[in-house]
Amino acid sequence: MTRLPAPLQDWFDARGWQLHPHQRAMLERAALPSLLLIAPTGGGKTLSGFLPTLAELAAEPRDGLHTLYISPLKALAADIRRNLLIPIEEAGLPITVEDRTGDTSHARKRRQRAAPPNILLTTPESLALLTSYEDAARTFAGVERVVIDEIHALAESKRGDQLMLALARLQTLAPGLRRVGLSATVEDPAAIARFMSCGETETQILQADPGPDPDIRMLATDTPPPWSGGGAAYAIPAVLEQVRQHRTTLIFHNTRAQAEIFFHNLWLANEDALPIGIHHGSLDRGQRQKVEQAMVDGRLRAIVCTGSLDLGIDWGDVDLVIQVGAPKNVKRLVQRIGRANHRYNAPSKALLVPANRFEVVECVAALEAVKAHALDGEPRGPGPRDVLCQHILIAAAAGPFDASDLYAEMSAAGSYRGLTRAEFDDCLDFCATGGYALRAYDQWRRLMQRPDGLWQLRDPRGTLRIRQNIGTIQDTDTLKVRWKGRGGAPLGEIEEGFAASLTKGDTFLIGGQIVRYEGLRELTVEVSRDAHRKPKIATFMGTKFATSTQLSDRILRLFQQETWPGLPAHTAQWLALQRERSRLPEPGRLLVESFPHDGRQQFVVYGFAGRNAMQTLGLLLTKRMEEMGLAPMGFVATDYATLIWGLDAVTDPVPLFDVRALENGLGTWLAGNAVMKRTFRACATIAGLIERQHGGQRKTGRQATMSSDILYDTLLKYDPDHLMLRITHEEAMRGLVDFSRIREMCARVGGRIDHVRLDRVTPLAAPLFLEPGRVPVNGSAEERLLEEEVTRLLTESGLAEVTSRPEPR
Incomplete structure (x- = not known):
């Protein structure tokens, strides 16, 4: 189909609109089995995905489900429904549209299964739930297309794996199903294309004109950023001035706690009483919806927010985005920038506000990456098996299944194409028996094989428990x-x-x-x-981002410049002083420093591996140092360095970085550690070993933790090779402790360690002494003592001289 039906064309003409080239190309390629569209924010991506559906249903009206739309956010699905109804109603098209999320009423959900609309907007979790019903074949009998919005966001988590397994089920129920993926920020299009393909079907990639580069720079402030901290309070006056100069400003933060602090300080300084709101995932839904409506109505001048507003929701007339704190990830920064001037071929406008002096360097590196169109991202590993176990239970809830057929279906999905039959059978046995140590307990013996070879639920009442616990999102307590x-x-x-x-x-x-x-x-x-x-x-968990490896590499390359004209003078002088007193970290080498301070021996490792990995490195290095008799006393970690203090100086750091010894130490440390138990709880919950809800009642965090800890200790003692323990170890290594980055760091360095021994604190190390937990001061004297500590550190490291130097004019 290359032309729009008359009613749709008339609607476009009445508005004076013409199809963008990529939208016309989507119509021309509508018959392809799998298509990935990469188009800039504001380029009409979502309408591009729906145009073939609207055209087909306008030309041949019908009852029943034609297109599924999958969104990573409930709010985004609701927003798309509002926007999609505009052309449908104004063009008089006989098309029904509904959304189905956790907020949809039970009665409406039942009706949607029996009589689905033409277009159903939903989330991965709701789709998985729909496939678990016995009538799934009837519900999805006529589905022809699935549109996956913001596919890059789903591909980065287990929600994406769950979605691809559900789509593999739909492909069995509706073999002609066509897939469309939409995104503005894809660092590796070929990888996303493989992820969304099914079996041998290849995904074609359509890349739209990226449009003009964004107008992005660092916010100029009268006060330089502090040496440490994440609140960016110093920038409040400058941020308020920007809010005054723009219609609507989104002020993004990396964590919910930082957003709360910044909003509080911003409101205290808001003498003009400008209408400002706050939006993040820990707020009550009613409060979030009030803020969202106020944005739509244009009643807010600024919104302090987190990732809750990252994705493609088009709220109000946003003309400026401010990112407070280093973005940590270029792809996320580009996504956030795209919230401003949400129009095709209109440059987005954004300002970066580094929270501390080191983040100035990271912000400059991120700006260079955005200008070079160099997105970042971590390569995806094989599909996680806890999600696989959950999908086997979902399949069983829908009715008896043949194991070979289910294996063929699941191994055609996304990141499971490398799944072996032995791995599948391992998961099937776990779902059927609970594994060797648990097979004597009825509650974990959930499946049985019938005489005809088909597998089914041992107790039909288990369907309700399975459906109540579908999902991969892990709630915090x-x-x-x-x-x-x-x-x-x-x-x-x-x-x-x-x-x-x-x-x-x-x-x-x-x-x-x-x-x-x-x-x-x-x-x-x-x-x-x-x-x-x-x-x-309040301690909001949320997501704690680690600086991407690609951004870390850019920072290391930036260090190698002779001078730094792109940096503010105070930061350039800081780096120059570090080079003069010690040296700067280099790509392909590992810089470590040792010096005395406060009556202790200090040891600093500049690994640039991200906060999780540097935290893990601190745990492992202190363990190695204990084994070597070096008497470490503690450590603190940031995205770029780990500082360890103790009684004895490190004279030869090379033995400390033996990867095999570090990995062995990690295995010993993890076995009885809270990190491992927390990871086990998450994996076991997804796999169905632990229930989040039972009998319609949600367990408290304490109840769930107690039961998971008992299970973990039992399996570790009696069945150490249990599938869930193997999955837990893989997840802990890949996720919470990020050991892969430590391994990559050691491989990159290859034994090239630059050990600089000094007699005092170095400029680059000084901020590490100001990290939270490192300077134990509290009470009414907190601010004065902290100021004295800062002054002492600046003087000792030579940074007092940098701070007092005038800025060049």
């Missing part, structure tokens, strides 16, 4: 927060551990408000208003 009093309005959620640390009268920030803890009632934190005291900060 949180408690609801409400205003005190009967019927108190909800505010959001805080972590269970943080709530346990509160005593009556303590204050904390949530939703930009200072609230006073009054007590815990029926697993709900009750609070009252208290605007006059310094708050604690």
Whole structure:
């Protein structure tokens, strides 16, 4: 199909619009079995994905499901429905559109299964749930297309693996199913194309004109950033001035806690009472929806937010994006930049605000990467087997299955194309028996093989339990927060551990408000208003980003310049002083420094492997140092370095970085560590060994942790080769501890270690002493003691001289 049906063409003409070249190309290639469109934000990607559907249904109206739209966010699905209804209603097309997410009523969900709309907008979790019903074949009998929006975001997590397994099921039910992937930020198009293909079918890639480069730079401030910290309070006046100069500004942060702190400080400085909101995933849904509606209505001048507004939701007339804190990842930065001037061929406008002096360097490296169109991303490994186990249970909930047929179906999906039959059978045995150590317990003997060879649920009542626990998103252990009093309005959620640390009268920030803890009632934190005291900060888990390896490489290359005209003078002088006093880290080499400070021997490793990996490296190096009799006493880690202090100086660092010894040490450390137990709980929950919900009741975090810890200890003692323990080890190595980055760092360095021994703190090491937890000061003297510590460090490292030098004019 190369032409739009008359009603659609008339609608375009009435608005004075013409199809973009990539939108016309999508119509021309509508019959392809699999197609990936990469188009800039504001380029009409979503409409491009739907045009063939609208054209086909306009030309040949029909009942039943024609197109599935998959979104990574419930809010995005609702937003797309609103936008999609505009051309449908104004062009008078006989097309029905509905969304189906966790917010959809039970009655409506049942009706959608029996009589689905022409276009159903949903999420990976809801689609997986739909495939678990006995009537799935009837529901999906006529489906012809699936549109996967923001596919890059799904491909980065287990939600993407779950989605591809569900689509493999749909491909069996509807063999002619055509797939369309949409994204603005794909660093490796060929990898995403392989990910979304099914079996031997190849995905064609269509790349639209990327449009003009964004207008992006660092925000100029009167005050230089501090040497450490992540709040960027120094930039509040400059940020407020930018808000005054623009219609709507999105102010992105990397964590929810940082967003809360910044919003609080911004509001205190907001003397003009500009309407400013806050939006993040731990806030109550009602509060988020109020902010979203205010954005749509144009009633807000700024929104302090996190990744909750990263993706393609088109809220209001945003003309500026501010990223507070180093972006950590170029692809994420480009995605966020695209929220501003959300129009085709209009340059997005963005400002970066480094939170501290080192982040100035990272921001400059990120700016260079954006200008070079160099996106980053980590290569995907094989499909995780905990998701595979969950999908086997989903298949069983839908009815009896043949193991060979299911294996063929699953091994055609995305990252499971390398799945061996032995690996599949291992997962099937786990689902059927629970594994060697658990097969005596009925609750884990969930499947049985019939005389005809088909597999089915041992107890049909298990279908409800399976459906209640579908999903790969892991909840943090949180408690609801409400205003005190009967019927108190909800505010959001805080972590269970943080709530346990509160005593009556303590204050904390949530939703930009200072609230006073009054007590815990029926697993709900009750609070009252208290605007006059310094708050604690609620510990929101969210996502803690690590600097990408590609961005780290750029920083190392930037260090090798003779001078740094692209850096502010204060930062360039800092790096020059580091080169003068010691040396700067280099690509392909590992810089380590040792020097005395505060009566202890200090050892600094500049690994640039990301926070998780540098944290793990600190644990492993201190263990190695203990074995070598070096008496380490503690460590602190950032994205770029690990600082270890102890009683004895390191004279030869080479033996410390033996990869095999580090890996052995990691295995020993992990076996009984809380990190491993936390990873086990996540994997076991996805695989169905541990239930998040039972009998319609959600378990508390403490209940789930206790049961998972008991299971972990039992398996470790009686069945150390259990499938779940193997999966847990793989996930821990790849995720929380990021050992692959340590391994990559050691391979990149190849024994080329530059050990510089000095008599005092170096300029690059000085900020490490100011990291949280490193300077234990508290109480009313906190600010004065911290200021004294900063002054002492700056003087000792030579940075006081840099700080006092005038900026060149």
